[in-house]
Amino acid sequence: MMGQRSGDQDRLFYTFNLDDHIPKDHLLRGINHFFDAGDLRKHMAPFYSHTGRPSIDPELMIRMLIIGYCFGIRSERRLCEEVHPNLAYRWFCRLGLDDAVPDHSTFSKNRHGRFRDSDMLRHVFESVLRRCMKEGLVGGEGFAIDASVIKADANRTRGIAGTETIDRSRGEGPSRAVREYLATLDENDDDAHAVDASQEPATQPKNILLTDPAARWTAAPGGPAFYAYSTNYLIDLHAGIIVDVEATPAYRTQEVNSTTASMLAWMINDKAIEPQVPVWEKGARSDETFSNSEFQWLEQSNKYRCPAGHALRSERRPFKSPRTHITKANTVVYRSNQLDCTGRVLKNQCCPNTPIRKIARSVYESARDKVRAIAKTPAYRQSRKDRKKVEILFAHLKRVMKLDRLRLRGPSGAHDEFLLAATAQNLRRMAKWLMPKQEEVKNASA
Structure with a gap:
């Protein structure tokens, strides 16, 4: 027989537990397991007055911000709208069904005031990092x-x-x-x-x-x-x-x-x-002519040798006063002899548009050679x-x-956004790496 719901929603009392309606493998369960804001109020206490009307709980705002950054909710206005009907979000924020969600303007006021004055976001990031270290996710070797x-x-x-x-x-x-x-x-x-x-x-x-x-x-x-x-x-x-x-x-x-x-x-x-690191090569060519790497460097004789066997030198005759030949770009230019290039078979592959071939060698080229060897x-x-x-x-x-x-402007705005994003990424990684999957839990209990 086909069943039919009565549609009666007039009950006065309900037995409702938020925890029963959150999936066991929900990401926020894992994040909640590893996120501890126990010392947050102690850290923020000097930045609040001891008199007057109680403020919004700073832990509530941090938990809401973590939700926003974990799930890509970029607008604080939209974040407040999303937390209101979402049971998992309410559960993570420790909000009951009847508890009010803070107004989006509260985040802006605290972000430009107490949060930055106390560097609270850095405090939260470091507390999460300490938990990562405690759980063995930080090796400290590389x-x-x-x-x-x-x-x-x-x-x-x-x-x-x-x-x-x-x-x-x-x-x-x-x-x-x-x-x-x-x-x-x-x-x-x-x-x-x-x-x-x-x-x-x-x-x-x-x-x-x-x-x-x-x-x-x-x-x-x-x-x-x-x-x-x-x-x-x-x-x-x-x-x-x-x-x-x-x-x-x-x-x-x-x-x-x-x-x-x-x-x-x-x-x-x-x-x-x-x-x-990769060496930034400027001598490579894409026109099918010889690249600088195809010329052999001879350290002892201070010259290059071209693929045809001819020498490229920084000077062709001795000077009374020795010269370094170092340019303003910290290079030494090595040139071929025009007689060696004219009429040669390989000239079109070496220097088709110039009478001679030039190679500018950095004065630090020996260090670059070592980096190439490391690569x-x-x-x-x-x-x-x-x-x-x-x-x-x-x-x-x-x-x-x-x-x-x-979304935020200025160095402090970028600082806040990057800290919150890094905190959320570390929390997500802990939750995904360390929390058992629902299938694993079922198999263990079977």
Whole structure:
């Protein structure tokens, strides 16, 4: 016989337990198991008044923010709307069915006030990291560091050239993000004068964003330029746990400088470090002519030998006063003899458009050669494999947690968002690695 519900919802009393309605393998169960905010109130106590009306519980706001970052709910207004009807969210936030959800404006007020004054988000991140260490997810033997560019909350049309003068006296005055930027400039100026009065000023940015001057105009390969910040991760290689995170302006030139020949020489010769990084090769060619790597370097005779067996030298005759031949780019140029090149069979493969072949050799090329040799070792291949663990976290950050664009402005806004995102990623990893699956629980109890 076909059944039919009565549709009667007029009962006055219900026996209802939120815990009974949350699946045993729900992600929030695992996160709740490992997230302990027991000392949060103690940490925040000095930033609250001892009199007056009680405030919103800071643990409640942190738990709601963790939900938002774990499940890619980027808007705090939408987060409040989602927590209200979702039983799992209410359970994780310790809210009963009749408890009110805080207004979205509460987050903004606390974020710009008590949260930043107390550096509470850093406190939460470090408490979660300590739990990761306690659970054995941090090996402490191998680490990897990398940065990823995150778009700023910016409109490209609000940017101006870095050389233009900005009149801050108009309108309602500078915004919070602008005040942070100006304060940072003042601090940098004071530090520079304290260290060295003759130190050169920082490079003037090409473009400045009026609403968030600390964001940097940058471009990713194959795409248009945009304003951005960088999130910097230091992870432990054992389980990919983030052990530190830092927000910085997107200085792409610093990433390029880290692979320059002078930097490699400093690491090898001065610090005895084996740089397991790819060498930036400028001598490779795509027009089917000989690349620089196809010329043999002869250290003792200080010359190159071309594929035809002829020499490329930095000088053809001795000078009374010895010359280094070092250019402003810290290179020594080696040239072939025009008589060796003219009419030769291989000239079209060597220098079809010039009478001679030139090779600019860096003064730090010996260090680059050592790095090339390191790149052929098993340790280098393993380090490249380990480095992908950082890239996986960045992909998860942007695709799953939806943090491909910031909502908050200024260095402190980027700092808050990156800390919360890293905290959520560590909690998710603990929950997924350490909590037994529902199928495993069923099999164990059978």
